[in-house]
Amino acid sequence: MKRALEVVNELKQKGLILDYAIGGAIGALRWVEPFFTRDLDVFIILAKQSKNNELVVLTPIYDYLAEHDYKEWIGQWIMIDGVPVEFIPAIGLSKEAVEQAISIDFQGINSKVMTPEYLIALFLSAGRDKDITKIRLLLEQASVDHKRLNGILKKYNLVEKFDRLTNIKR
C-alpha cells in the first residue's frame, strides 16, 4: 500500500491530477474498526477537463502508470505494487470531499483521506446495503460532526435518503 500511495502522489507531482483523497472502504477504515475489503478507492480531481464535459478521460493516468510498469488490470482495478486501485473522478459531492479531506501518514508517506461526514454522504449516494453498513459503523465509532454532516446532507439533497435508508437519528 505504501508504494501505491507514493505512485498516486507522483501523479499529483507530475500534474496529472490536481488533488486526490482516499475514499470508499479504506477511507472508512481510517475511522472505524478493521473490516474486510478488496480495493483502494482513490478519488481524483483531474488537472485537465476534456472538451466534452460529460466524458472523463483517465488515459493520461493509465499511460503514466503503464510507463512505470503498472500495466496489470484485474477487473476494474489497476494493480499498483500488489494493491488493486480504482481511480474515481471526483465531481460534485466527491470533489468537495477531496477538497475537504485531511492529511494522513502511512508508513512515512503523506496522503489524504476523506472525513467521516463526507464518507457518510458518499456512501449514502451509492446506497447499497454494504454502504449503509459502513454508514452505521461510522456513526457508531467515528467522531462525526453532526452539524457538518447535516449541512452536507442538505446541500446535496440527501436528508430524506439518510432518514429512509439508515433509520438512524441524526
Added chain:
Amino acid sequence: MNEDNIKILIKGNRIISLKELFSEEIEARKEMANLSFEEKIKILVDLQKLAYTWGGKKDVIIWRS
C-alpha cells in the same frame, strides 16, 4: 427466561450478564477503531488472507503490505 438475566463465566473467573457482554463488545470495537491506520491495514491483509484460505474466496487479492 429473560436473556438479560443469563450469566456467563468468562476469562479471569468473571461472571457477567449477556447484556454486559454485548456492551463490552461494543466498547472493544470502539477501541479497535482507534488503532493506527497502519495497524488496521495489517489486519485488513490478514482478513484478506483469511477470506482467501478459510473462506475459499479465491478471487480475493491479498495486498502486498
